[in-house]
Amino acid sequence: MEHNILIIGGTGLVGKTIARILEKRNPHFNIFIGGRKGGKTDKDLKIDVTDPGSFKVISEKKINLIILSVNDKTDQVLRFAIDNSIDYLDITKPTPDLVKAYDVAKSSKVNSRIVFSSGWMGGIVPGLANTLSDGTEDIREIKLFVYYSVKDLAGESSAHFMAENVAVPFSHYKNDKPVSIRHFLNTEVFDFSFGIGKRSAYNFDVPDLYILNRVERVPDVSVKMTYNSKFITWLLGSFQYLRIFSILSLKERKMIFGSSGNGDQSVF
Secondary structure (H helix, E strand, C coil): CCCEEEEECCCCHHHHHHHHHHHHHCCCCEEEEEECCCCCCCCEEECCCCCHHHHHHHHHCCCCEEEECCCCCCCHHHHHHHHCCCEEEECCCCHHHHHHHHHHHHCCCCCCCEEECCCCCCCHHHHHHHHHHCCCCCCCEEEEEEEECCCCCCCHHHHHHHHHHCCCCEEEEECCEEEEECCCCCCEEEEECCCCEEEEEEECCCCHHHHHHHHCCCCEEEEEEEECCHHHHHHHHHHHHCCHHHHCCHHHHHHHHCCCCCCCCCCC
16 A cells, blocks of 8 residues: 655654654655645645645645644644545644644544644653553543753744743643643742752643543643743743733744754653
């Protein structure tokens, strides 16, 4: 069987990384890259997630699997994949959009594999929980602590998500009930390994909160994060406590979160 894989958003950092790994491990696969501008080869497809008319090329190229590495806010690609029985893997959605997409899939007649792997580090946390516990049935609580570097290569989309949502309440889960909280509040000290030591960590929204509670059925789920810069961590917490984010414009919030570094170490 011919394997034709389309990576939409394949010109971005995450998309390029996925393409590189797939090409190295599976040289017999046909890897197509989808983007708004197209490209110079027959493997570069002009696809705009906001324009379903541009999806015709997906059928023409007989794509078997769509990997979405750009946020499709209106779930046009998801609906196309379901309607055309194409396997679909989404690794990009922030929590509010993930909830909407999950509801779309649940209310549809699905004849292909639809996988939502949004989450911290590509959704690795639920997989680790299942591996370490032989399933999540007996897990009562999961706490995820994230150490995030200001040198990270996450780029514009990640920064813009934080700018758009930092002043918006989100939920963690206690006794299987959603509890409304805000980013960068409710500090908890965690002793990180790898020489990092004890750091104050603050509320942070990642899709694992929703997935671990609503899908994996863990009653208590929380996520806290800290930056490698103690000053930046404290500053963001102070901004939230004083509700400064609520009075800043989106443009001003983007300036706060908008820097992208040259990369840093990855530790688990």
